[in-house]
Amino acid sequence: MQIAITGGCGFLGHRLARALLADPRVERLVLADVAPARPFPEDARVALLRADLSQAGMAESVAEGADVIFHLAAVLSGQAEADFDLGMSVNVDATRRLLEAARAGGRRPRFVFASSLAVFGPPLPPVITDDTAVHPHSSYGAGKAVGELLVADYSRRGYVDGRVVRLPTICVRPGRPNAAASSFVSGIIREPLHGESAVCPAGPDLELWLSSPRAAIRNLEHAASLSGEALGPNRIINLPGITVTVAEIVASLGRVAGPEVAARVVFREDPVARRIVSSWPARFDVKRALELGFSQDREFEALIREFLEDEAAEKAGRAS
Amino acid sequence: MQIAITGGCGFLGHRLARALLADPRVERLVLADVAPARPFPEDARVALLRADLSQAGMAESVAEGADVIFHLAAVLSGQAEADFDLGMSVNVDATRRLLEAARAGGRRPRFVFASSLAVFGPPLPPVITDDTAVHPHSSYGAGKAVGELLVADYSRRGYVDGRVVRLPTICVRPGRPNAAASSFVSGIIREPLHGESAVCPAGPDLELWLSSPRAAIRNLEHAASLSGEALGPNRIINLPGITVTVAEIVASLGRVAGPEVAARVVFREDPVARRIVSSWPARFDVKRALELGFSQDREFEALIREFLEDEAAEKAGRAS
Numbered sequence: 001m002q003i004a005i006t007g008g009c010g011f012l013g014h015r016l017a018r019a020l021l022a023d024p025r026v027e028r029l030v031l032a033d034v035a036p037a038r039p040f041p042e043d044a045r046v047a048l049l050r051a052d053l054s055q056a057g058m059a060e061s062v063a064e065g066a067d068v069i070f071h072l073a074a075v076l077s078g079q080a081e082a083d084f085d086l087g088m089s090v091n092v093d094a095t096r097r098l099l100e101a102a103r104a105g106g107r108r109p110r111f112v113f114a115s116s117l118a119v120f121g122p123p124l125p126p127v128i129t130d131d132t133a134v135h136p137h138s139s140y141g142a143g144k145a146v147g148e149l150l151v152a153d154y155s156r157r158g159y160v161d162g163r164v165v166r167l168p169t170i171c172v173r174p175g176r177p178n179a180a181a182s183s184f185v186s187g188i189i190r191e192p193l194h195g196e197s198a199v200c201p202a203g204p205d206l207e208l209w210l211s212s213p214r215a216a217i218r219n220l221e222h223a224a225s226l227s228g229e230a231l232g233p234n235r236i237i238n239l240p241g242i243t244v245t246v247a248e249i250v251a252s253l254g255r256v257a258g259p260e261v262a263a264r265v266v267f268r269e270d271p272v273a274r275r276i277v278s279s280w281p282a283r284f285d286v287k288r289a290l291e292l293g294f295s296q297d298r299e300f301e302a303l304i305r306e307f308l309e310d311e312a313a314e315k316a317g318r319a320s
Numbered sequence: 321m322q323i324a325i326t327g328g329c330g331f332l333g334h335r336l337a338r339a340l341l342a343d344p345r346v347e348r349l350v351l352a353d354v355a356p357a358r359p360f361p362e363d364a365r366v367a368l369l370r371a372d373l374s375q376a377g378m379a380e381s382v383a384e385g386a387d388v389i390f391h392l393a394a395v396l397s398g399q400a401e402a403d404f405d406l407g408m409s410v411n412v413d414a415t416r417r418l419l420e421a422a423r424a425g426g427r428r429p430r431f432v433f434a435s436s437l438a439v440f441g442p443p444l445p446p447v448i449t450d451d452t453a454v455h456p457h458s459s460y461g462a463g464k465a466v467g468e469l470l471v472a473d474y475s476r477r478g479y480v481d482g483r484v485v486r487l488p489t490i491c492v493r494p495g496r497p498n499a500a501a502s503s504f505v506s507g508i509i510r511e512p513l514h515g516e517s518a519v520c521p522a523g524p525d526l527e528l529w530l531s532s533p534r535a536a537i538r539n540l541e542h543a544a545s546l547s548g549e550a551l552g553p554n555r556i557i558n559l560p561g562i563t564v565t566v567a568e569i570v571a572s573l574g575r576v577a578g579p580e581v582a583a584r585v586v587f588r589e590d591p592v593a594r595r596i597v598s599s600w601p602a603r604f605d606v607k608r609a610l611e612l613g614f615s616q617d618r619e620f621e622a623l624i625r626e627f628l629e630d631e632a633a634e635k636a637g638r639a640s
Contacts, residue, residue, distance in 0.1 A: 084479075131443075132451065133452055134454075135554070139477065142470070142472065142473035145469050146469050149462050149469070153456065153459055153462035156457070156459075156462075157459065159404075
């Protein structure tokens with residue numbers, strides 16, 4: 001089995017790659033990224049492809065021979081709002097180009113598209129269901145919503161075997177802040193744990209819809225493994241998450257790491273980030289996803305503990 | 321005021337152009353079409369532009385100097401299903417190109433995008449509202465849904481002042497059958513009135529959501545004339561229509577033109593056309609559209625009578 005991951009050197013792509021390599025049926029794993037910088041354990045099955053999908057021929061190189069394509073590459077919410085053209089070029093045009101490349105091979109690959117809760121926006125119903133109209137309030141959300149429609153129609157036509165998963169905000173992301181408007185959601189946990197202060201641009205009452213990296217990776221793998229029959233004609237899935245407020249995040253951090261750590265979170269309003277993030281829904285009915293076997297985190301504190309475990313394991317791995 | 325209409329030589333484009341020219345404030349009217357074949361009364365304000373929007377520079381020529389752009393050009397439902405690439409190229413790529421051209425001028429033109437009830441599909445709620453998720457079951461519907469998202473985001477960003485109107489199936493269209501899967505809806509009235517038999521590919525119980533050409537033209541004009549403040553942030557409007565069954569259409573035809581005319585409708589199943597058309601909704605809550613001042617037909621028989629009047633007027637016009 002040959003698998004390709006766009007954004008394969010990003011945080012989720014890299015974690016997904018590690019998980020996929022545990023499966024001996026994977027014969028070749030192509031990690032395509034504009035910046036394949038992340039170190040990777042040596043595995044003869046891995047091929048790094050420095051690919052800007054907006055350049056001629058790159059989508060074809062990614063799709064060639066692939067049985068499964070995970071399309072994770074995207075210009076994130078903050079950046080797509082700051083640079084409209086770049087966002088459209090990657091989030092819309094490159095997705096269309098990759099679908100064309102996947103179709104051209106005639107292999108009808110499974111095509112897992114990472115969409116986002118950002119396709120939704122006000123006026124929001126109390127709970128998002130499978131029947132809720134998308135109404136993006138960011139160019140990132142608009143681009144993802146376009147991608148969803150394309151994947152769905154290419155699937156209906158039999159050109160790819162598509163699966164669209166709408167990811168919650170991922171928390172806790174390791175590393176440094178990124179270009180997502182939701183970057184602070186991880187930052188207000190990660191930075192205080194590292195002894196640094198962190199700015200929260202939204203108020204304590206803001207509700208968020210979160211997924212751990214572990215659940216997100218399990219769910220991306222699960223999306224690829226489900227049969228088309230199990231999925232049926234509707235290929236768009238609201239993934240499970242948990243609803244927490246910023247206040248609950250800070251309180252959980254205090255319980256796990258101590259009040260002096262939680263005190264490193266500084267509230268300072270940022271109208272742009274706040275506007276984008278507060279346009280996203282925090283409550284979903286994910287009955288269908290659970291029936292299809294997707295995973296759900298149990299409680300928020302576990303997300304902090306898992307982050308600490310993963311960080312310790314990574315340090316141990318580097319030291320060995 | 322300068323106005324451009326893509327698909328300006330199609331049936332709706334031509335009627336819209338005639339209506340717009342009655343307004344002396346219109347200084348220039350660009351009618352762009354791949355086949356500008358329809359005869360047009362001489363009016364020094366009209367410029368015909370033979371434009372394939374997928375060719376370089378064409379979108380720019382259409383948008384140049386325009387205060388209002390009506391984007392009606394599309395590959396219709398039957399044809400987009402038969403030729404996926406053509407449908408995507410026109411309905412998705414050319415719409416994006418035209419939006420870019422409209423943005424490039426920096427004039428923030430009003431951009432009226434003709435969308436369609438075909439963005440919806442099963443599973444359908446009993447009544448479509450503004451909050452119903454699109455779920456296209458045709459490549460035409462998928463392309464229109466993508467166009468809607470693009471117009472909405474270009475508007476949110478302030479690049480165009482967009483208005484998306486989801487048109488019901490237009491009935492009665494004059495002329496010959498076209499490439500829309502719904503072409504028969506007009507055909508089973510028009511052809512019998514002309515003494516010919518007409519095939520109905522769907523059963524008598526099929527419900528349809530219809531608009532007269534007159535209401536559609538009024539509503540396109542109204543969409544352009546509304547202020548951005550009146551519309552608010554949600555730029556997508558389900559236009560009013562009326563719900564009728566095929567059986568009611570045939571019965572109305574009998575009442576208006578006599579039972580021998582209605583007897584010219586022949587029922588013969590066509591699985592492709594039936595599948596597409598029966599995936600479309602027939603019942604909408606159009607409260608918002610009515611509050612915004614959009615027009616609604618009163619009853620179905622009037623659509624047949626208006627068709628006969630328009631045909632008589634056109635013959636008289638040609639004879640004079």
